[in-house]
Amino acid sequence: MTGTAQDRVAEQLRRAIEAGDYAAGESLPSGEKLADEYGVHRNTVQKAVRQLAGEGYLTLTRRHPPKVRDRPRHLTLVRDRSVYRDDLGYFFDRNAQDWRAVGPPTRGVVVPPEHVSDLLSVPRGQDVFFRDRKMGPPGAKTALQVATSYLSMALIAEIPALGAESTGPGGIYDRLEEHFRCALGWQETISARQPTSDEQSALHVPALSPVLVVTREARIQRDGETVVAEVNETRMSAAQFAVSYAVRRDASAAWPRGEGAA
Template sequence: MTGDETRRVADALRQAIETGEYSPGDKLPTGEKLAEKYGVHRGTAMKSVRALAAEGYVELVPRQAPRVRERPRSRLVVRDRTVYRDELGYFFDQNAKNWAAVEAPTRGIAVPPDHIADLLGVPRGQDVLVRERKMGPADTKQVLQLATSYLPMALVAELPALGAEKAGPGGIYDRLEEHFQAPLEWEETAWSRQPTEEEQAALKISKTIPVLVVTRVAQIMRDDALIGAEVNETRMSSERFALAYRVQRSDSAAWPRQA
């Protein structure tokens, strides 16, 4: 019965939030007042609040009243599968065309995750160059994406501009294409996972909100073979971002259909 009561109160509070009775930033009533309003024990009322926190409706802060979170599902920023270019260089997200680094970018040497090493084609456990940026709209200074680039140390030694604080006009991608006199090719994989503590703090999300991870591999032709030049991993709140792309027909699905 307690479980049924918890769900009943959670459903009622969820509806109150979605209909605007409680707006983003509003404090919820105390556990005692919720218990009195819905005719349940205080413990049951607080279980309902914690259930809503797990769904992303409510933010729990120690020694403070629960607050209603802003839920941006109605204003998702959509990423597509196209690379663009403007006077500054390549970019991969029309919505983020005019974004900037919210904090000064960093770079250093570190051992990458195993899946990154595999994509770069370097031995696991071997150091690579890591470049990190926190990106967001220039006018708000709000961090919406965390972007980390990984580059093989051998390639950085060959092309030092890749490790410079500023790689020059067009960034590392222009330097690579100039050096190899060939176009880059990219392949992306999108997946999700629970955020790290660092990602929670930077993106201002709770541990219950997954991050959307877009892993992009940049390859370029050398001696008639593609080599891994860079892996970029961008993380963003799954509440704010979605992927969108046109569905294309293969020859087997051509119209008009063949008899």
């Protein structure tokens, strides 16, 4: 094992927590005991503990020993590259079909991240309209996902229902298809980053615990061209969710292989 003494202690504690040696809600041994166990100075243990707290493994409370956080790693978001529909409209995750808003949704005007401006073909630094929802399973008090839709101000002026408090049955996607009289298509990109302060609060994640970000472009045909009508960014704790999908064979990888194939 390489790295500093702090890294080595953090790695061993991390492995112990992952293996279940310390259960969720259980307190770690004292700093003195851990220092003796790992043969390091107590300050090294304290630094390793703070590192693991930042990663989301531990909860630190003043005058109390560190406690192991509840980290439900088997709650998996399955994104199978399909879009579905029920009585409420389109949805993109079978596992979250029955999820509802945790608290009232918000909407308004904001300067979006630069990559969102680029996708919407809006000049960087220019306002767009946003709709924000915090989502969770029935009865949840804490959101497990934060979803934000971004639309250009020009499109809001063209289709006022997109900016209304209630967008009507089927939501903004139905309004877009009704207005343009054609089907939407979607493209998703999945990335990871550190959470913003708002995401830390909404999702109850530590500052150093990454979030998964699913950036979905809703594409529509307009005047013979494909345009991005809406960008949705859904964020979730990377400690709680994974992305799973089927790997499909391209025609070039068909089986059985033809004669003479390597």
